[in-house]
Amino acid sequence: MKNIILLLFFSLSITNYASTSTNNKSINKMMTTPKDSVLRHVVIFKFKADATKQQITAIEEAFSALPSKISQIKDYEWGLNNSPEGLSKGFTHCFFVTFKSEEDRAIYLPHPDHKAFVTQLTPILDDVFVLDYWTN
Template sequence: MKTKLTVVGIMAILVSYSFTSTISEKKKNSITEKTTQMPDSVLRHVVLFKFKDGTAKEDIKKVEDAFSALPAKIPEIMGYEWGTNNSPEGLDKGFTHSFFLTFKSEEDRAIYLPHPDHKAFGAVLTPYLDDVLVIDYWTR
């Protein structure tokens, strides 16, 4: 009798382990799919500006206004925000302005980059720009 109970107990443990392992594997695969497919992922386009020393506040405002007008002119921009640096860390390397654009796809970004209104904005910016840093990434 003890042998039968022991065998039944071992079988129950094995079935339970197999079931738990299968569920765990399904969860793992589900997480992997979400990470690689990212159906709700969007493309972020981050632009940082460092203005030339002595650039007048009025000229910086012209640049801010010109950049802020782009979402109304270029429908492929699905999200837009901007701000000025206020980090206390002192690691900004002179970059003061951050502009954060969101696109649904690389195709939308490809339309934005050579867009005539984007090029016109570049003409407003260039006389005052000391340096620019651009990073694009897919959200996770």
């Protein structure tokens, strides 16, 4: 009887260890990123109705100038919404800023050139949507 209890205890211990080990590997995999992954910082703007074409063009140019001013930006692209679905909710401009690390993003966000851009943008911005994600 004592052997059966020990065998049962041993069996449960191994099952629990295997389950914990698998769960820890899954958690660790979610917390780390592959070497070839990059961090995307997606910024989507909706401008105020009274924003002029000249003001919006100035914002497009100012945002596009940031990669030459902030070395942590590894890649940059932007475009205008042209979806036929009508689900944009008034958001018109989408910008992708790419970083190699969260540390690079942490330098970018409070960077004086980024702050100056935000100051220029704020008077004509109605709403903004930001989403960051790691690529696979």
